[in-house]
Amino acid sequence: MELHNLTVSELSKLLAKGEVSSVEVTTAIIDRIEAVENRVQAYVTRTAEKALEQAKAIDEARAKGEELGPLAGVPMALKDNICTEGIRTTCSSRILADWVPPYDATVVRNLKDAGSVMLGKLNMDEFAMGSSNENSSFFPTHNPWDYDRVPGGSSGGAVAAVAAGEAFYSLGSDTGGSIRQPASFCGVVGMKPTYGRVSRYGLIAFASSLDQIGPITKDVTDCALVQKAIAGHDAHDSTSADLPVPDYQEALKAEIKGLKIGIPKEYFAEGMEPEVEESVRKAIAKFEELGAICEETSLPHTEYALPAYYLVATAEASSNLARYDGVSYGLRVPGKDIVEMYMNTRSEGFGPEVKRRIMLGTYALSSGYYDAYYLKALKVRTLIRKDFDEAFKRYDVLATPTSPTVAFKLGEKAGDPLAMYLSDLCTIPINMAGLPAISLPCGFSQGLPIGLQLIGKPFDETTLLQAAYAFEQNTDYHRQRPDLGVA
Amino acid sequence: MDYEAVIGLEVHVELKTNSKAFCACTTSFGAEPNTHVCPVCLGMPGVLPVINRQVIEFGIMTGLALNCQIAPFCKYDRKNYYYPDLPKNFQTSQYDLPLANNGYLKINVDGEEKRIGITRVHMEEDAGKLVHVDGPGGGYSLVDYNRAGVPLLEIVSEPDMRLPSEARAYMEKLRSILLYLGVSDCKMEEGSLRCDANVSVRPRGSKTLGTKTEVKNMNSFRALQRALEYEIERQISVLEDGGKIQQATMSWDESRGITTVMRTKEEAHDYRYFPEPDLVPIEVDNEWIERVRKSLPELPDERSQRLINTYGLPQYDAQVITSSRDLAEYFDQVVAKFPDAKVVSNWIMGDFSRLLNANNLEPQNSPVPPEQLADLLQLQKEGTISGKIAKQVLEEMFKTGKKARQVVEEKGLVQISDADALGKIVNEVISANPKVVEDYRNGKDKALGFLVGQVMKATKGKANPGLVNKLLKEQL
Ligand SMILES: [Zn+2]
Secondary structure, three states, X not given: OOHHHOOHHHHHHHHHHOOOOHHHHHHHHHHHHHHHHHHXXXXXXXXXHHHHHHHHHHHHHHHOOOOOOOOOOOEEEEEOXXXXXXXXXXXXXXXXXXXXXXXXXXXXXXXXXXXXXXXXXXOOOHHHOOOOOOOOOOOOOOEOOEOOEOOOOOOHHHHHHHHOOOOOEEEEEOOOOOOHHHHHHHOOEEEEOOOOOEOOOOEOOOOOOOOOEEEEEOOHHHHHHHHHHHEOOOOOOOOOOOOOOOOHHHHOOOOOOOOEEEEEHHHOOOOOOHHHHHHHHHHHHHHHHOOXXXXXXXXXXXXXXXXXXXXXXXXXXXXXXXXXXXXXXXXXXXXXOHHHHHHHHHHHXXXXXXXXXXHHHHHHHXXXXXXXXXXXXXXXXXXXXXXXXXHHHHOOEEEEEOOOOOOOEOOOXXXXXXXXXXXXXXXXXXXXXXXXXXXXXXXXEOOEEEEEEEEEOOOOHHHHHHHHHHHHHOOOXXXXXXXXXXX | OOEEEEEEEEEEEEOOOOEOOOOOOEOOOOOOOOOOOOOOXXXXXXXXXXXXXXXXXXXXXXXXHOOOEEOOEEOOXXXXXXXXXXXXXXXXXXXXXXXXXXXXXXXXXXXXXXXXXXXXXXXXXXXXXXXXXXXXHHOEEEEEOOOOOOEEEEEEEOOOEOOHHHHHHHHHHHHHHHHHHOOOOOOOOOOOEEEEEEEEEEEOOOOOOOOOEEEXXXXXXXXXXXXXXXXXXXXXXXXXXXXXXXOEEEEEEOOOOEEEEEEXXXXXXXXXXXXXOOOXXXXXXXXXHHHHHHHOOOOHHHHHHHHHHHHOOOHHHXXXXXXXXXXXXXXXXXXXXXXXXXXXXXXXXXXXXXXXXXXXXXXXXXXXXXXXXXXXXXXXXXXXXXXXXXXXXXXXXXXHOOOHHHHHXXXXXXXXXXXXXXXXXXXXXXXXXXXXXXXXXOOOOHHHHHHHHXXXXXXXXXEOHHHHHHHHHHHO
């Protein structure tokens, strides 16, 4: 088997046994990137030299007999909105194209402590705003299953890299589905943990009350491994929860017999591709076969989630992105005075979708409109949360499609923001409620992956992972790899 | 027509916490530009704020000292506006749920006490400082972010003041309370205490408020009073001329002594406040409030009352002395060694304060420590030196930092109380001034004073005035 097709847990065993060194595997992945990157275009910045240094250091530590964790020496990459000290972090935006952070995000520190080897930074929709990666200011990333299609977004590069064997795992960020929707489009596992489970310190903010970092992996076991490494309380993030982090991997093998799964009917809405619905229904049948109790249920305020999300997220974004003004870092386009400098910098620095959302959010917060828009959106958010609270009184997990469609063609929705927004219909309510959710492969439609979304109770990633693992053990969708047309 | 002014003040005070409001950087003043900074207070991408508990603690202290209700639940909000000294282009502040509200403080103007309402006290952060550098094409600006993120309290008063002197008294009292609490340095010239005023005028007796202007850039108590006097006159003359007051933000120009328009209502910012999503709300329980209440130091009003009760000081003296915590501490320490409180208060309010001001010193760094002032007063009381000499000695002590007895000895200032020695001089003065002696004998009492003066002159002021009087009368 090719090294790049291995999962983290498989590779970890080989490294531990000394059957392969970290330098060897890192070299193999660098070669793999060389071979496929011109078509996939997942990476914004590659740090091959640094990766080899880190790999060498891990090999030496291993040779000395130091005790190393499962991620030690395993090459990975990060979505380019996660700050890395000394390595440029661009958010795929012209405004930060040359910005080099002076500090590491908390998750980066966690992964460094775990001995990770970092291959580089991955493409995304600019400032995580988008569902196709076409909003990257640099170039679009392509879906490894079909180069003419989008990988999804905004963590498109992070997902495509894992699907194409250009990294064993990656970290993405999910504000309205940005990990799960692309994971579904590219046939990998992607989890958005509970809001507050993973520190946001060093994640360049899009919408602070919705953003959450999460793992993107080839299977559920890897997801549990990576999640364990990045989760936990962080004194630098006041919104991070001071709760113990369970041993997710240990918990995976638990039986799911008797698990109560709710199927919210609102998530099987019009506009859903029949093949997607069929695959998801089959997955639910599989759960019943495994002893779970599946029942249709209702989350009545689902239809309001999308409009409310586009008020909350854009309002926060309008304020979060105000700092990109050309004054002390990032792009500066001079002007005759400070106001003109602001305008020139932001006009040239931001792409159209980012500008659209800044304008929407500024409007929503404006005096005279605040109550009608932002405040009402917060009320809707409370109702959505209550829907889930009610459902979780009866169910352990909810199951839905991740996206109503499979990956669409590049350019297909680029001119129609509304159609693009609808692509996150099934993922957005989960961010509004701050819940954990995972997307895992559950079928194919004309050779393109379909994703199943499982939604959990707050801070109960364990049950989610157990359910996902049980499904995975009894299917082989996660073992499918795209044919990239290279040797 | 007779007009009255309506004045409300918005005061910003920098807190002297160990670290900034949302990061671990120090708040100390006067460092090289951009050395007290980190990614958080520079507003770099990806950073998050963390609440400094000491800021809340100082806020509660201030709220309690101003007789406010402390909110059991409050939160931070973002105030959005673009300015190059504001790293994030929003200020983390409090909008609809401030930490404390509904309090008051008492002022005393011309012997009359007045209660000024405090609308609210809320927490926020300071911005950086812009420095303009002249050069070709208008030059350029530099930003120093050392101050960015230093915690501030904003203290908003009710529009309860009617005179510029009341506004000044309010500011002085507020400063005094904050200094007693030890929450701020309150240096107006360094910007750690700043004040904006909302001013309107209306016909006396009217209940409705006139259109107000906001006056900024008043950097001293004197500037505050002058600016308000000017702005009130300006508004009255606009109305007298049949004009209307335009709602605007005015800037006080200290050198020209006028206010000028900074922004009109049309140019006013829409701050687009919304709850700060990166911080969790703050809950202050009763236990916390009571713990802070118990730890509060004695405040100016209480202390003043204590001086009146304990030492029988006149109210005026007590208020002047307690207006500064340091001065009051100094007073207590002098009185501990020299228990005649009224004499001490006269000296402290008089020569001591004059010398402090002249040398731009605070009581705690005065070159004359309290026990030395007590010694000096003791020397005077014992008759070792006269009152006049005591003043000279104090000046010398200020100049050189020497002890009272040392100055007296070195300069030979010991009072001449030796009747033989003085007798000689008295006789000399009598023989040198036959005409005056004649006048005295003819019943001109004033003539004696002249003769005393001559003796003092001859002894360079060292003669014991009582003894000189006695000897002169005997001889005459
Ligand atoms: Zn700092």
